[in-house]
Amino acid sequence: MTKSRKKTSDSILSPFDKGSYEPAYSQIANILKQHIRTGVFRPGDQLPAESELCRQYQVSPMTVRRAINMLVDQQVATAIRGSGTYVNKPEIGAANFHLQELQDFFSGSDISIKLLNVNIVKANEKIAAMLNTTVGEKTIHIRRLLKKELQPAFYHCEYLIYDPKLPTVETEMEMTSLRELFEGSGSNMIKRGAIVIKAALLTDEEAAILKVKTPMAAFYLEHTFYDFNDAPISWGYFVCPGDRLNFKTDVGIV
Amino acid sequence: MTKSRKKTSDSILSPFDKGSYEPAYSQIANILKQHIRTGVFRPGDQLPAESELCRQYQVSPMTVRRAINMLVDQQVATAIRGSGTYVNKPEIGAANFHLQELQDFFSGSDISIKLLNVNIVKANEKIAAMLNTTVGEKTIHIRRLLKKELQPAFYHCEYLIYDPKLPTVETEMEMTSLRELFEGSGSNMIKRGAIVIKAALLTDEEAAILKVKTPMAAFYLEHTFYDFNDAPISWGYFVCPGDRLNFKTDVGIV
DNA sequence: TAGTGGTCTAGACCACTTA
DNA sequence: AAGTGGTCTAGACCACTAG
Numbered sequence: 001m002t003k004s005r006k007k008t009s010d011s012i013l014s015p016f017d018k019g020s021y022e023p024a025y026s027q028i029a030n031i032l033k034q035h036i037r038t039g040v041f042r043p044g045d046q047l048p049a050e051s052e053l054c055r056q057y058q059v060s061p062m063t064v065r066r067a068i069n070m071l072v073d074q075q076v077a078t079a080i081r082g083s084g085t086y087v088n089k090p091e092i093g094a095a096n097f098h099l100q101e102l103q104d105f106f107s108g109s110d111i112s113i114k115l116l117n118v119n120i121v122k123a124n125e126k127i128a129a130m131l132n133t134t135v136g137e138k139t140i141h142i143r144r145l146l147k148k149e150l151q152p153a154f155y156h157c158e159y160l161i162y163d164p165k166l167p168t169v170e171t172e173m174e175m176t177s178l179r180e181l182f183e184g185s186g187s188n189m190i191k192r193g194a195i196v197i198k199a200a201l202l203t204d205e206e207a208a209i210l211k212v213k214t215p216m217a218a219f220y221l222e223h224t225f226y227d228f229n230d231a232p233i234s235w236g237y238f239v240c241p242g243d244r245l246n247f248k249t250d251v252g253i254v
Numbered sequence: 255m256t257k258s259r260k261k262t263s264d265s266i267l268s269p270f271d272k273g274s275y276e277p278a279y280s281q282i283a284n285i286l287k288q289h290i291r292t293g294v295f296r297p298g299d300q301l302p303a304e305s306e307l308c309r310q311y312q313v314s315p316m317t318v319r320r321a322i323n324m325l326v327d328q329q330v331a332t333a334i335r336g337s338g339t340y341v342n343k344p345e346i347g348a349a350n351f352h353l354q355e356l357q358d359f360f361s362g363s364d365i366s367i368k369l370l371n372v373n374i375v376k377a378n379e380k381i382a383a384m385l386n387t388t389v390g391e392k393t394i395h396i397r398r399l400l401k402k403e404l405q406p407a408f409y410h411c412e413y414l415i416y417d418p419k420l421p422t423v424e425t426e427m428e429m430t431s432l433r434e435l436f437e438g439s440g441s442n443m444i445k446r447g448a449i450v451i452k453a454a455l456l457t458d459e460e461a462a463i464l465k466v467k468t469p470m471a472a473f474y475l476e477h478t479f480y481d482f483n484d485a486p487i488s489w490g491y492f493v494c495p496g497d498r499l500n501f502k503t504d505v506g507i508v
Numbered sequence: 509t510a511g512t513g514g515t516c517t518a519g520a521c522c523a524c525t526t527a
Numbered sequence: 528a529a530g531t532g533g534t535c536t537a538g539a540c541c542a543c544t545a546g
Contacts, residue, residue, distance in 0.1 A: 059517085061517090083526075083531065090479065099349040183343065195503050197501040242452060242454050250447065304513065305512080
């Protein structure tokens with residue numbers, strides 16, 4: 001059954017495929033993870049030393065090192081200099097939630113974005129605070145409704161600094177695809193963004209738009225984007241009823 | 255090939271400190287990030303080629319390679335083989351939320367955990383489904399109240415498979431520190447966990463315990479832990495009123 | 509074809525832990 | 528003192544992209 005594509009002496013000591021397109025460091029990391037998964041190495045156990053892995057898989061230290069680094073990056077193990085590398089036990093505190101999954105939530109079919117309205121409005125106190133400007137300053141207010149399979153899924157509300165010199169206006173207004181929405185402006189003037197997830201009650205207006213009954217708990221996904229002078233360019237939030245969205249993740253070996 | 259410690263030749267071409275305790279690859283990654291931060295490299299721009307960086311900083315390819323990998327891992331840049339490495343633009347979809355911050359939320363002073371009660375209860379349909387067992391099976395029910403600065407912050411509810419053979423019972427019951435709570439059982443029999451964050455309305459009971467008025471939106475942080483046979487060992491959830499907790503993160507260069 | 513990123517080697521030296 | 532992880536070198540070969 002086995003087809004050794006190498007003629008050198010390996011076979012038993014090199015249980016990974018050097019002819020594969022998967023890099024050796026990745027294969028070694030996956031082998032170790034598989035051993036953890038099947039209980040060969042248990043949480044708290046010490047993994048074989050790097051020198052031992054070098055002998056076992058007949059690769060150079062740098063390669064085995066990179067495999068170990070993968071496990072450490074993935075919070076599968078912890079390396080302690082002078083002591084060893086140890087398997088982590090699953091911790092709630094080690095959980096990470098990736099909003100990439102939100103895009104997956106939408107990816108697929110039957111997604112549409114309805115532009116509810118676009119206005120020039122004067123900033124009230126809240127908006128002025130979030131955009132670090134003064135009350136009464138002109139801002140562009142955009143409201144959108146994201147539908148999945150014809151059902152309202154997300155309500156999006158955004159305020160943009162009104163600056164006739166910038167092309168932001170048209171750029172933002174024309175954003176009708178989810179990808180663009182999630183990526184923000186297509187321009188290269190945005191340096192960074194701050195994202196906050198809150199849980200709060202839907203307002204009556206939002207509930208009406210999203211076609212749900214109050215009281216209803218919802219996720220509020222706030223986003224503020226800053227230019228290269230660290231000045232806010234836009235502030236807004238996505239709203240999604242709590243019964244239509246979860247954030248999931250795993251800890252430990254999956 | 256003399257490889258003596260050359261005391262010169264760094265100076266201008268090596269704008270990083272070879273004597274520092276910070277590794278060269280890390281320093282180079284930070285220098286590049288600083289350049290992105292200050293707008294020298296903008297989103298969409300191509301970073302200098304690896305060979306160019308090797309010349310510039312007088313380090314080996316592997317070192318520069320690791321610096322680039324750091325930026326790619328941090329979603330600061332994207333490497334395209336045969337083309338180049340390009341600066342990413344900030345995307346909402348690139349946001350990651352780390353529950354580690356939740357521990358920080360609690361870390362510090364004035365944290366207490368009050369054990370509300372521990373009972374042996376028979377699983378109802380919901381519990382049986384989550385623990386993959388049958389209705390009526392014995393489970394251990396634990397309820398805790400986590401306080402910060404004497405104010406109720408989290409309510410925690412957990413169900414454990416009742417197995418007299420396992421030491422889990424005492425282990426879980428005695429968990430009174432937050433660290434233990436977040437790490438789960440101290441044993442090494444847990445292979446993995448599944449974490450879900452939901453937004454929902456507080457029940458009247460929870461609202462009473464947490465001393466808030468209804469209706470109130472709250473985060474529900476569900477956790478299920480599995481043993482090495484992929485059988486659920488415990489299921490439970492943390493509840494926190496929405497006005498007492500946010501999840502924050504950043505995209506782009508911070 | 510020239511340039512780019514991706515992998516890998518076979519060592520070296522260092523810092524640290526443990527006994 | 529022995530063993531461990533952490534960094535780094537100075538090349539090599541490969542796969543891919545673009546002019």
